[in-house]
Amino acid sequence: MSIETSQRIVIKIGSALIAPEQDGCRSRYLLNIAQFIVQCRAKGKEVLLVSSGAVAAGSHLFKNKDKSSVAVKKAMAAAGQTEMISTWERFFDFPSAQLLLTHGDLRDRDRYNSIRETLFTLLEQGILPIINENDAVTTDDLKVGDNDNLSAMVAAAADADCLIICSDVNGLYDKDPNKNPDARLLDTVGELTPEIYAMTGGPTSSVGTGGMRTKLQAAEKATSHGIVTYIVNGFNEDTFSELLNGANPGTRFLPYDTPMQEAVHWMTHTASEQGELIVEANEFDELSCDDIVAVNGDFSAGETVLVRNEDGQRLAKANSNYSSCLLNFIAQQDKDIVTEKVQDSIGPVISQNDIAVFEERNS
Numbered sequence: 325m326s327i328e329t330s331q332r333i334v335i336k337i338g339s340a341l342i343a344p345e346q347d348g349c350r351s352r353y354l355l356n357i358a359q360f361i362v363q364c365r366a367k368g369k370e371v372l373l374v375s376s377g378a379v380a381a382g383s384h385l386f387k388n389k390d391k392s393s394v395a396v397k398k399a400m401a402a403a404g405q406t407e408m409i410s411t412w413e414r415f416f417d418f419p420s421a422q423l424l425l426t427h428g429d430l431r432d433r434d435r436y437n438s439i440r441e442t443l444f445t446l447l448e449q450g451i452l453p454i455i456n457e458n459d460a461v462t463t464d465d466l467k468v469g470d471n472d473n474l475s476a477m478v479a480a481a482a483d484a485d486c487l488i489i490c491s492d493v494n495g496l497y498d499k500d501p502n503k504n505p506d507a508r509l510l511d512t513v514g515e516l517t518p519e520i521y522a523m524t525g526g527p528t529s530s531v532g533t534g535g536m537r538t539k540l541q542a543a544e545k546a547t548s549h550g551i552v553t554y555i556v557n558g559f560n561e562d563t564f565s566e567l568l569n570g571a572n573p574g575t576r577f578l579p580y581d582t583p584m585q586e587a588v589h590w591m592t593h594t595a596s597e598q599g600e601l602i603v604e605a606n607e608f609d610e611l612s613c614d615d616i617v618a619v620n621g622d623f624s625a626g627e628t629v630l631v632r633n634e635d636g637q638r639l640a641k642a643n644s645n646y647s648s649c650l651l652n653f654i655a656q657q658d659k660d661i662v663t664e665k666v667q668d669s670i671g672p673v674i675s676q677n678d679i680a681v682f683e684e685r686n687s
């Protein structure tokens with residue numbers, strides 16, 4: 325299981341590689357990466373690029389502004405995005421396409437499917453998709469927030485089989501390598517246990533938003549979709565030749581033996597819950613109004629909810645066919661009559677195919 329056998333690769337590049345001095349884009353580290361992309365394509369592989377760097381690239385245009393302000397950051401992203409894309413385009417003699425996404429797009433099932441369709445069509449045409457978060461339009465509630473997790477969501481949406489996350493360290497160490505000279509680089513990780521998460525320190529770079537923790541979250545999202553994931557040092561030029569030779573220059577995360585089904589993966593790792601249903605039963609195939617003890621939060625029909633039991637234990641994520649408003653209304657009526665009438669026309673609150681049950685990793 326290496327790059328050699330992978331057919332569709334997502335490569336994530338952080339801001340520090342693109343705009344190391346935060347005063348516009350630099351080609352210093354990108355040349356190697358571009359060459360890697362060209363060589364992968366020459367070997368018949370499909371590549372998608374998730375590129376950060378819009379904020380860092382646009383920063384120098386806002387010298388007299390408060391750069392901690394959200395409004396300024398969004399404007400820096402809008403201005404820097406064009407510079408970032410044109411920097412990448414200079415390296416390639418094949419066409420590329422820009423996709424700017426928010427979590428609001430990815431967690432909506434119809435828009436998610438629309439994104440998948442666009443990605444597949446671009447790849448079919450040999451066009452390189454270059455993806456970033458649409459920072460200029462997003463809000464706290466609608467953003468992914470870091471491109472590590474975004475790259476894993478994109479890898480899942482694109483049905484990729486390999487995700488390469490370029491970092492400024494060589495991979496995952498058993499302790500913080502900046503503080504511990506004896507820290508050991510982990511070659512292969514089979515399961516992302518709490519012990520593995522405990523090995524992460526704070527953010528690895530002052531440019532960009534991700535850290536080792538978001539990289540592990542991304543690895544969890546990707547491996548559960550059957551995607552082998554690498555964290556490698558993007559600053560080291562040998563990284564890319566080693567990858568091309570089938571070696572592992574960083575830390576490799578093994579994909580699940582039995583990946584989650586597409587819809588279950590999306591609900592578990594991409595959709596975010598907008599409210600909660602409290603139920604009596606610990607196991608269920610579907611849920612009717614009678615099964616629901618309480619409703620928390622405001623959600624519309626079709627949105628994802630968390631299902632908990634009365635002890636507060638998280639049982640599943642599911643798409644609710646009813647809004648919270650309707651469920652609260654039904655709870656106040658003569659249940660037998662209303663429930664029967666409403667359920668006859670809408671069907672169950674949660675249908676069998678719309679449930680992602682939380683369970684232990686199956687590998």
Ligand code: GLU
Pocket residue numbers: 338339375376377378379380401456457459469470471472531532533534
């Ligand atoms: N979307 C942000 C940008 O382009 C980067 C987010 C991140 O660093 O992960 O600047």
